[in-house]
Amino acid sequence: MRAIALWGSIVAIAVRNGKASDTSYTRLVVSRTAAAVLGGYVVTYWAGAAVAKIAIEWGSLSPADAGMLSGLIQLVVYTGAIIWVCAAASMRKAWLAIAVVTALLVGIAVLLPGTPPAP
Amino acid sequence: MEKSLTQRMDWLHTWFGLVLGWLAFALFLTGTIAVFWFEIQHWAQPELHGAKMLSPEATLQYSVDYLQKVAPDSRRWAVTLPDLERHPLLVLNWLDQNNAQQFARLVPDGSGRKVTTVTNGGRFFVDFHWTFNREVQDLSGRTFQWTYMLSGFVGVAFLICTITGLVVHKKIFRNFFTFRRQAKSVQTRWLDAHNVLGVLSWPFQFMIVLTGLAFYSYLYIPTGMQMAGRYPSPPGVAVVGGGGPGMLWGRYASDAVGKVAGNIVEPGNPAPNVPIADLFARAQAEMGTLSSFTVNNPGRDNATVRFGGTRARPDAITFTADSMTFDGATGRVISPAGNTVNAVQKITNVFGGLHFGFFGGTAMRFLYFLCGTAGTIMIGSGLVMFTAKRRAKAKSAAARRFYEFVDRMNVTAVGGAMFACASYLWALRLLPQSLSDPTGGFSGGVYASIRAVPLDQAMRSDLELYIFWLAWGVAAVHALVRAPHKAWAEQFAAVAALCIGLPVIGYLVPNCDIGSMIAAGDWKMVAVDLGGLCIGLMLACAAWKMSSKRVDVRVGNAVRAPALSPAE
Numbered sequence: 001m002r003a004i005a006l007w008g009s010i011v012a013i014a015v016r017n018g019k020a021s022d023t024s025y026t027r028l029v030v031s032r033t034a035a036a037v038l039g040g041y042v043v044t045y046w047a048g049a050a051v052a053k054i055a056i057e058w059g060s061l062s063p064a065d066a067g068m069l070s071g072l073i074q075l076v077v078y079t080g081a082i083i084w085v086c087a088a089a090s091m092r093k094a095w096l097a098i099a100v101v102t103a104l105l106v107g108i109a110v111l112l113p114g115t116p117p118a119p
Numbered sequence: 120m121e122k123s124l125t126q127r128m129d130w131l132h133t134w135f136g137l138v139l140g141w142l143a144f145a146l147f148l149t150g151t152i153a154v155f156w157f158e159i160q161h162w163a164q165p166e167l168h169g170a171k172m173l174s175p176e177a178t179l180q181y182s183v184d185y186l187q188k189v190a191p192d193s194r195r196w197a198v199t200l201p202d203l204e205r206h207p208l209l210v211l212n213w214l215d216q217n218n219a220q221q222f223a224r225l226v227p228d229g230s231g232r233k234v235t236t237v238t239n240g241g242r243f244f245v246d247f248h249w250t251f252n253r254e255v256q257d258l259s260g261r262t263f264q265w266t267y268m269l270s271g272f273v274g275v276a277f278l279i280c281t282i283t284g285l286v287v288h289k290k291i292f293r294n295f296f297t298f299r300r301q302a303k304s305v306q307t308r309w310l311d312a313h314n315v316l317g318v319l320s321w322p323f324q325f326m327i328v329l330t331g332l333a334f335y336s337y338l339y340i341p342t343g344m345q346m347a348g349r350y351p352s353p354p355g356v357a358v359v360g361g362g363g364p365g366m367l368w369g370r371y372a373s374d375a376v377g378k379v380a381g382n383i384v385e386p387g388n389p390a391p392n393v394p395i396a397d398l399f400a401r402a403q404a405e406m407g408t409l410s411s412f413t414v415n416n417p418g419r420d421n422a423t424v425r426f427g428g429t430r431a432r433p434d435a436i437t438f439t440a441d442s443m444t445f446d447g448a449t450g451r452v453i454s455p456a457g458n459t460v461n462a463v464q465k466i467t468n469v470f471g472g473l474h475f476g477f478f479g480g481t482a483m484r485f486l487y488f489l490c491g492t493a494g495t496i497m498i499g500s501g502l503v504m505f506t507a508k509r510r511a512k513a514k515s516a517a518a519r520r521f522y523e524f525v526d527r528m529n530v531t532a533v534g535g536a537m538f539a540c541a542s543y544l545w546a547l548r549l550l551p552q553s554l555s556d557p558t559g560g561f562s563g564g565v566y567a568s569i570r571a572v573p574l575d576q577a578m579r580s581d582l583e584l585y586i587f588w589l590a591w592g593v594a595a596v597h598a599l600v601r602a603p604h605k606a607w608a609e610q611f612a613a614v615a616a617l618c619i620g621l622p623v624i625g626y627l628v629p630n631c632d633i634g635s636m637i638a639a640g641d642w643k644m645v646a647v648d649l650g651g652l653c654i655g656l657m658l659a660c661a662a663w664k665m666s667s668k669r670v671d672v673r674v675g676n677a678v679r680a681p682a683l684s685p686a687e
Contacts, residue, residue: 041340044340045340045342046342048337048340048341048342048343048344048346049342049343049345049346051343052342052343052344052346052347053346056346056347056350061462061463062461063347063348063350063351064347064461064463064464065461065462065463065464066343066346066347066463067337067343067344067346067347067348068337068343068344068461068463068464068466068467069343069463070337070342070343070344070346070347071333071335071336071337071338071339071341071343071344071467072333072336072337072463072466072467073343074336074337074339074340074342074343075275075329075332075333075336078275078340079275079278079279079282082131082275082279083128083131083279083282083283086127086128086130086131087124087127087128109346
């Protein structure tokens with residue numbers, strides 16, 4: 001974590017040509033990047049499982065089709081998530097949205113009845 | 120952070136573009152070269168140069184006769200027919216008495232000459248383009264491959280940059296027509312070049328990165344595939360491996376010698392068979408150009424003959440996986456031609472077809488190459504712009520050091536990648552053929568992957584890769600020790616010299632000189648040499664411009680340029 005913060009501050013100083021004491025900007029950059037790249041990854045990770053499950057359980061897709069379809073959806077989800085997080089005006093809203101969406105997707109993928117036992 | 124939406128998108132465009140642009144440049148460069156990977160594969164195998172090729176029918180008859188002679192009692196023959204237009208190489212496989220696989224890689228001119236050069240050739244560029252040159256594992260292995268995860272992330276970053284690029288360049292129509300070549304500030308000129316290239320080729324850039332990602336998207340974060348794998352699948356349909364690297368690269372007219380042992384059927388009684396040439400004609404009438412055929416138990420009453428169509432046809436964008444199987448004794452059709460792929464697989468096959476650009480013939484490939492070049496230059500100019508824009512305005516010493524570091528990284532990423540590719544092409548031409556893997560190599564069908572072996576055990580294909588990475592390392596060290604503006608010019612000059620030298624070094628190796636190849640009419644080989652020459656001349660021009668004093672002054676020292684955001 002400290003290494004990330006250090007790098008963040010170097011980048012932030014370089015970007016703004018400002019002083020090292022300007023830490024709120026550093027925090028913002030680190031938070032936004034983490035939310036976009038890592039948070040987006042988590043959402044995408046669970047979106048794949050959820051989409052495949054929905055497509056098989058509720059739709060009429062075969063497992064092979066559902067697996068490939070989830071890949072296509074994941075691409076859109078990750079790209080959209082990164083752009084959306086960076087477009088959001090407030091970081092609190094962005095983190096909250098990531099948490100809610102992730103919880104929803106985990107709920108669909110894990111808790112929803114219908115998953116057969118793993119082979 | 121920045122106040123408005125445009126500014127935040129600008130921030131995203133700038134920083135994703137910079138940090139991942141270093142890798143994206145290498146991916147774009149190798150991807151652009153890979154458009155012609157078959158031609159480079161041909162160029163790298165001197166035995167094939169200038170050979171008078173047989174017609175498809177004669178090639179088939181020749182391979183049947185050859186196999187009849189060496190392995191009349193084999194349980195299986197498997198033949199990869201030459202791609203006469205792009206990479207004519209005939210690969211014959213058969214099982215010997217002990218059901219061990221034997222093979223011969225031949226020049227398809229009926230002379231029986233073998234191709235002994237075992238090389239990564241142009242295929243290296245394809246593999247580097249999406250794995251950074253690490254071994255591609257079978258999908259069913261599901262091993263975590265950080266290299267293609269990384270290339271996938273670079274792809275997503277590039278996709279984001281194409282989208283945010285649209286947002287920050289709101290005056291897109293004006294940008295299209297704006298190129299202030301005489302502008303006083305270097306930054307303005309770089310900005311305009313970046314914008315013109317980006318806007319002009321935007322549809323291509325967006326399409327190529329989207330299709331590339333979509334085709335393999337289920338590989339990167341395979342949670343969907345894993346979930347689908349927990350459901351029982353209908354018989355005959357495998358969830359994973361239906362399409363993927365194995366399917367695509369299978370043995371599509373490349374020199375991979377695939378494993379053919381497996382599902383061996385016990386031979387029946389000797390019986391007269393229908394001539395394979397007749398079945399070939401029937402299959403060709405149904406499926407067009409054929410790329411392979413397999414015969415089980417030739418000369419027996421349970422013989423079967425299977426013909427494979429080409430994966431990619433010039434008249435269809437999508438990939439196809441047509442095949443047709445005959446009963447070898449009676450000539451009856453066992454399974455008819457027909458593309459039986461899943462619905463979603465059909466969609467991804469279209470994405471794949473668009474990305475790989477096998478359709479439309481040579482003209483289309485040149486268009487892909489040109490657009491890819493535009494994209495490569497766009498990334499490079501974007502990287503340069505980052506420092507050109509900021510260095511002059513750097514206030515603190517830390518900021519100045521940071522921009523200097525970025526500048527050196529830019530040289531390493533841009534100059535170094537080009538230097539490594541050009542050195543690799545020299546290695547393909549100059550490494551002695553005798554170093555080739557004596558067993559023929561690549562029996563698993565895998566090409567470019569680094570093997571860590573001592574230098575004295577290294578084969579030709581290993582040395583080619585060592586030279587690639589060594590050259591990049593040398594360029595990186597050079598970029599670290601030289602002043603950036605000198606390093607730029609020197610590395611461009613070095614790459615230019617290597618590219619211009621490509622036709623010249625052909626004269627050092629038998630059967631590779633451009634003069635006699637023109638006489639023999641081997642235009643595939645000549646085109647690679649001449650392409651290298653043209654690119655070399657353009658790079659020399661660029662190096663000369665960079666080395667001139669006026670650029671040095673403007674890039675190196677602070678110029679009071681009017682502040683200009685990309686939104687302008």
